[in-house]
Amino acid sequence: MFNVVLALMPAFAVSLYYFGFGALIVTLLAVGSCVIFEYLIQKYILKVTPTITDGSAIVTGLLLAFNVPSNLPWYIVVFGSLFAIGVAKMSFGGLGNNPFNPALAARVFMLISFPVQMTSWPLPVASRLQYIDAVTGPTPLAILKEGLKNGETISQMSDKIPTHMQMFMGLMGGSLGEIAAFALLIGFAWLLFTKVITWHIPVSIFTTIFVFTGILWLINPEKNADPIFHLLTGGVMIGAIFMATDYVTSPMNKAGMWIFGIGIGLLTVIIRVWGSYPEGVSFAILIMNAFVPLLNRYVKPKRFGEEVKKNG
Amino acid sequence: MNMLKTFSKGGVHPSENKISANRSIEILPLPQKVSIPVSQHIGAPATILVAKGDKVKVGQIIAQSAGFVSANIHSSVSGTVESIDAVLDSSGYKRQTITITVEGDEWESSIDRTTDLKKDIQLTSQDIIKRINEAGIVGLGGATFPSHVKLSVPSGKKADVLIINGVECEPYLTSDHRLMLEKGHELMVGIQILMKALNVSKALIGIENNKPDAINYLKIIAGEYKGIEVHALKVKYPQGGEKQLIKALVNREVPSGGLPIDIGTVVHNVGTAFAVYEAVQKNKPLFERVVTVTGKILPRTANYMVRIGTSVSDLIAAAGGLPEDTGKVVNGGPMMGKALVNTDVPVTKGTSGIIVFQSKESKRKTESVCIRCAKCVSICPMGLEPYLLNKLGQQMIFDRMEQENVLDCMECGSCSFECPAHLPLLDYIRLGKAEVSKIIRSRKN
Ligand code: SF4
Ligand code: SF4
Numbered sequence: 001m002f003n004v005v006l007a008l009m010p011a012f013a014v015s016l017y018y019f020g021f022g023a024l025i026v027t028l029l030a031v032g033s034c035v036i037f038e039y040l041i042q043k044y045i046l047k048v049t050p051t052i053t054d055g056s057a058i059v060t061g062l063l064l065a066f067n068v069p070s071n072l073p074w075y076i077v078v079f080g081s082l083f084a085i086g087v088a089k090m091s092f093g094g095l096g097n098n099p100f101n102p103a104l105a106a107r108v109f110m111l112i113s114f115p116v117q118m119t120s121w122p123l124p125v126a127s128r129l130q131y132i133d134a135v136t137g138p139t140p141l142a143i144l145k146e147g148l149k150n151g152e153t154i155s156q157m158s159d160k161i162p163t164h165m166q167m168f169m170g171l172m173g174g175s176l177g178e179i180a181a182f183a184l185l186i187g188f189a190w191l192l193f194t195k196v197i198t199w200h201i202p203v204s205i206f207t208t209i210f211v212f213t214g215i216l217w218l219i220n221p222e223k224n225a226d227p228i229f230h231l232l233t234g235g236v237m238i239g240a241i242f243m244a245t246d247y248v249t250s251p252m253n254k255a256g257m258w259i260f261g262i263g264i265g266l267l268t269v270i271i272r273v274w275g276s277y278p279e280g281v282s283f284a285i286l287i288m289n290a291f292v293p294l295l296n297r298y299v300k301p302k303r304f305g306e307e308v309k310k311n312g
Numbered sequence: 313m314n315m316l317k318t319f320s321k322g323g324v325h326p327s328e329n330k331i332s333a334n335r336s337i338e339i340l341p342l343p344q345k346v347s348i349p350v351s352q353h354i355g356a357p358a359t360i361l362v363a364k365g366d367k368v369k370v371g372q373i374i375a376q377s378a379g380f381v382s383a384n385i386h387s388s389v390s391g392t393v394e395s396i397d398a399v400l401d402s403s404g405y406k407r408q409t410i411t412i413t414v415e416g417d418e419w420e421s422s423i424d425r426t427t428d429l430k431k432d433i434q435l436t437s438q439d440i441i442k443r444i445n446e447a448g449i450v451g452l453g454g455a456t457f458p459s460h461v462k463l464s465v466p467s468g469k470k471a472d473v474l475i476i477n478g479v480e481c482e483p484y485l486t487s488d489h490r491l492m493l494e495k496g497h498e499l500m501v502g503i504q505i506l507m508k509a510l511n512v513s514k515a516l517i518g519i520e521n522n523k524p525d526a527i528n529y530l531k532i533i534a535g536e537y538k539g540i541e542v543h544a545l546k547v548k549y550p551q552g553g554e555k556q557l558i559k560a561l562v563n564r565e566v567p568s569g570g571l572p573i574d575i576g577t578v579v580h581n582v583g584t585a586f587a588v589y590e591a592v593q594k595n596k597p598l599f600e601r602v603v604t605v606t607g608k609i610l611p612r613t614a615n616y617m618v619r620i621g622t623s624v625s626d627l628i629a630a631a632g633g634l635p636e637d638t639g640k641v642v643n644g645g646p647m648m649g650k651a652l653v654n655t656d657v658p659v660t661k662g663t664s665g666i667i668v669f670q671s672k673e674s675k676r677k678t679e680s681v682c683i684r685c686a687k688c689v690s691i692c693p694m695g696l697e698p699y700l701l702n703k704l705g706q707q708m709i710f711d712r713m714e715q716e717n718v719l720d721c722m723e724c725g726s727c728s729f730e731c732p733a734h735l736p737l738l739d740y741i742r743l744g745k746a747e748v749s750k751i752i753r754s755r756k757n
Contacts, residue, residue: 096681252686252697303695303717304321304555305568
């Protein structure tokens with residue numbers, strides 16, 4: 001788990017640079033409350049030996065913080081942490097048993113319960129010194145959705161949408177840890193290098209989104225954003241690298257991982273393009289989380305000596 | 313770059329620890345007595361032919377094979393039969409055991425005790441198999457499957473290649489390594505005998521690349537023998553597994569539930585090939601073998617030529633005795649071997665090594681919960697799902713374990729080795745295998 005924390009540090013550094021105080025406060029609050037809730041629940045409610053030393057609560061806290069705006073009021077952060085640990089994790093029996101990624105489950109829960117606070121995005125750099133009264137603005141995905149709804153074409157919106165380079169560097173509105181693709185990719189490299197995760201899930205998600213949005217873009221570039229835009233915006237990077245790869249809630253073998261990743265990719269694009277909410281990765285991952293037991297049951301690794309049996 | 317061959321699915325790389333690799337094979341002094349179990353092989357125990365008080369010679373048959381899958385047992389010493397009792401063996405089971413007090417060293421006169429290399433193979437294929445059967449040869453790699461059974465190819469099947477296992481992938485063990493270095497020519501003749509018995513023209517010797525001296529030496533002398541090739545393999549555990557070795561060398565997969573002969577291959581260990589040489593060319597039954605005695609805390613490590621039935625404690629005594637902070641003594645390699653309950657058990661035909669571990673090295677790490685990291689799935693060389701088998705085993709859902717191919721598990725221990733939660737996965741998988749076999753047997757009856 002320590003390596004996951006380390007892999008999240010570049011993104012954290014970037015969020016401090018862009019969002020300053022807000023990012024610091026929200027992150028400390030989320031990590032602190034996740035760890036404390038885990039400890040209290042294990043000790044006093046479940047009456048088992050607390051396992052906070054395994055680091056999983058720290059990771060949940062970090063991911064939760066990274067998935068919310070940097071001006072989110074403190075009580076919502078604490079509330080979200082309580083949901084993540086208490087409901088999404090512990091009520092299913094703790095580490096290893098929860099069907100949904102706790103941070104994501106909490107994010108969606110917060111989104112439903114506090115839609116306004118959860119979608120007011122501080123602008124990077126401009127809001128560095130503010131926590132609550134940050135200057136806010138829409139995310140690129142929201143600009144796109146809104147524009148398309150009003151009948152604008154993509155070229156008409158071009159001056160409102162950040163360039164690919166700006167998006168790659170994280171210079172756009174969004175949740176505090178999801179914006180900078182380069183920082184998240186550094187984390188990805190670290191996770192691969194230390195063999196914490198394999199490439200299968202992230203790569204299958206990226207490829208699916210790229211191909212699917214690429215086709216739509218080729219069909220009508222005025223109504224559909226280009227594939228790079230889709231990869232760099234919203235939670236695709238953080239979701240694919242850090243949340244879809246969560247051991248507990250992802251499939252147990254390579255074939256299952258491919259199906260899981262492709263499913264997330266497809267659902268993400270469908271929700272973004274045809275859904276009413278601009279972002280789709282969180283929902284897509286949660287939906288596919290629900291299919292994991294089924295995938296594990298019916299999609300098996302290739303057994304040694306299996307094919308010969310069929311032929312012979 | 314020359315890519316070394318290996319098997320494709322799963323595998324781990326434990327630290328090799330071949331600390332006894334440079335120790336030449338020494339002859340262990342005769343013990344005062346030996347205890348020879350009559351069941352040292354997979355299959356039916358042999359029928360005892362001697363009685364208490366009988367005098368026996370070295371190489372005399374003392375228990376006769378009881379059926380096709382069974383093997384003769386010979387006395388490894390000369391002396392008097394002291395007792396015949398059920399005694400604990402190294403796997404913790406009580407087995408009928410013949411205990412002999414050693415008196416002198418008188419061999420059966422039919423055994424050729426010279427060290428001359430006899431290259432000419434005079435026997436016919438049938439007679440070779442018969443001689444191997446008489447000599448009580450079993451797989452010396454540890455599986456102890458009677459060798460004549462593997463050589464008797466069922467009608468309708470045919471072998472086209474003989475595979476010789478010189479992989480020795482278990483950490484610590486070096487007995488096969490030394491044998492290849494010191495008995496290379498005998499080994500080659502043994503292989504030719506096996507080729508003749510099977511009527512194949514090609515034999516492949518697979519050796520892991522951490523034994524370059526053995527690879528080079530055998531490659532050089534292989535030129536003198538027809539049809540034998542030596543292949544260096546990448547170091548990866550469990551490449552010594554029969555199915556993995558076949559996959560590595562000839563890229564064929566033994567079907568689930570099937571045998572190597574189903575895909576035209578027969579696999580024998582280098583130790584077995586050497587025993588075959590001695591049995592066929594020297595008329596010497598299998599009553600001694602090379603055993604590695606090793607461990608980081610032993611004053612000296614060694615590869616001994618040991619008479620079957622010598623107690624493990626005698627072996628360890630030769631290596632300086634049990635050090636004070638011994639944690640456990642393992643029979644076999646550290647991955648697949650079993651910890652001994654006590655060291656009064658005898659060396660048998662399947663004993664390839666005895667490893668002494670310090671208490672610090674032998675402590676099991678504290679278990680935590682399965683975090684579903686899928687590492688066990690990706691390293692399982694048989695393509696099984698150890699985490700699932702473990703869970704099903706704990707819940708005793710045996711029919712589901714059968715569906716999940718638990719019987720394919722080769723008990724290589726890679727899953728337990730790799731699990732970051734330190735779960736002893738193989739424990740429940742073994743239990744499941746035993747139960748599932750029982751269920752299948754009862755279904756047949
Ligand atoms: S399940 Fe069996 S074959 Fe697979 S790694 Fe574990 S012990 Fe080896
Ligand atoms: S290696 Fe251990 S922790 Fe990982 S999935 Fe397998 S059993 Fe679970």
